[in-house]
Amino acid sequence: MIARIKKNEELFSGYFLVDVEAEGIGRDKTGRSASPGQFYMLKVGLSTDPLLRRPLSLHRKLSDDSVRFLYRQAGRGTALLSRLIPGDEVDVLGPLGNGFPIPAGIKHALIVGGGIGIAPLMALADYVSGERKDITAVAFIGGRSREYVLGAEEFREKGIETFMATEDGSLGTMGLITHILDEYINEHKHKGTGGWAIYSCGPHPMLISVAALAKKHGIKNYTSMESNMACGIGACMGCVISVLDREHGSSIYKKVCDDGPVFDAEDVVW
Numbered sequence: 049m050i051a052r053i054k055k056n057e058e059l060f061s062g063y064f065l066v067d068v069e070a071e072g073i074g075r076d077k078t079g080r081s082a083s084p085g086q087f088y089m090l091k092v093g094l095s096t097d098p099l100l101r102r103p104l105s106l107h108r109k110l111s112d113d114s115v116r117f118l119y120r121q122a123g124r125g126t127a128l129l130s131r132l133i134p135g136d137e138v139d140v141l142g143p144l145g146n147g148f149p150i151p152a153g154i155k156h157a158l159i160v161g162g163g164i165g166i167a168p169l170m171a172l173a174d175y176v177s178g179e180r181k182d183i184t185a186v187a188f189i190g191g192r193s194r195e196y197v198l199g200a201e202e203f204r205e206k207g208i209e210t211f212m213a214t215e216d217g218s219l220g221t222m223g224l225i226t227h228i229l230d231e232y233i234n235e236h237k238h239k240g241t242g243g244w245a246i247y248s249c250g251p252h253p254m255l256i257s258v259a260a261l262a263k264k265h266g267i268k269n270y271t272s273m274e275s276n277m278a279c280g281i282g283a284c285m286g287c288v289i290s291v292l293d294r295e296h297g298s299s300i301y302k303k304v305c306d307d308g309p310v311f312d313a314e315d316v317v318w
């Protein structure tokens with residue numbers, strides 16, 4: 049669908065929020081609302097340059113006709129996106145992918161994000177604090193330094209207890225957010241971790257640590273994976289990752305765009 053840029057603002061150097069409007073953009077083809085963890089493929093400009101679409105996670109659903117993305121200028125595609133101004137058009141496909149599962153019985157959601165990884169987790173925080181008040185969410189946000197700790201204010205405004213860590217100590221605790229997560233679980237696990245789930249998105253090494261912690265404490269971890277994508281709809285096999293085939297005890301390829309981007313961290317062959 050062709051969507052229109054409503055707002056495209058630089059938060060700080062190289063990090064942007066863009067609001068995109070089109071009729072029905074907040075719903076899929078079947079009319080189901082876009083859910084946290086799903087993503088869109090954006091083709092910047094209506095020419096064939098750059099040829100491929102770029103995946104961006106749903107950051108906030110503003111209405112059925114308007115969604116927000118949080119993006120980092122990584123290369124050519126996102127640089128072109130950053131230059132678009134209100135009224136410009138962008139070709140958008142989505143919402144795509146599976147989103148974060150919230151199985152029955154989940155009561156405590158530990159939301160763990162690093163840097164730009166907060167992008168899809170904000171949508172999850174919106175959903176849990178808005179529509180699932182039966183779930184208590186706690187957020188753990190890490191970054192290299194204070195400007196890379198994104199979304200903490202918004203999480204707190206939603207009433208979500210939020211811990212922060214920076215590698216240089218410029219905000220929150222000095223060190224890695226996974227240490228804070230481990231401490232939190234150790235402090236609270238005597239009440240029982242049944243009904244807990246960890247939702248993670250961020251740099252690969254952080255996801256590995258979170259997955260290991262989740263395994264150590266026996267808590268389910270749903271992790272949003274990244275991979276280079278060409279089509280975004282399961283047609284090109286360009287985005288596969290190795291995942292455990294529990295039935296045969298071997299590993300198989302799964303498509304991040306179609307089978308993910310959210311996976312059970314225990315299944316991912318890290």
Ligand SMILES: Cc1cc2nc3c(=O)[nH]c(=O)nc-3n(C[C@H](O)[C@H](O)[C@H](O)COP(=O)(O)OP(=O)(O)OC[C@H]3O[C@@H](n4cnc5c(N)ncnc54)[C@H](O)[C@@H]3O)c2cc1C
Nearest residue numbers: 102103104105119120122123124125126167274275276309
């Ligand atoms: C499901 C999904 C959701 C995503 N959501 C967001 C989001 O909400 N916000 C955001 O800022 N980014 C997100 N990304 C990453 C984003 O898609 C890439 O940064 C973007 O495609 C880079 O395009 P480019 O043309 O600007 O850079 P390129 O010139 O294509 O690449 C620049 C650098 O980024 C790396 N890169 C390219 N594509 C990806 C990718 N898919 N994943 C990781 N690294 C990549 C390249 O290896 C290269 O080092 C997501 C990726 C996936 C798969």
Ligand code: FES
Nearest residue numbers: 280282284285305
């Ligand atoms: S991007 Fe083409 S199959 Fe996933």
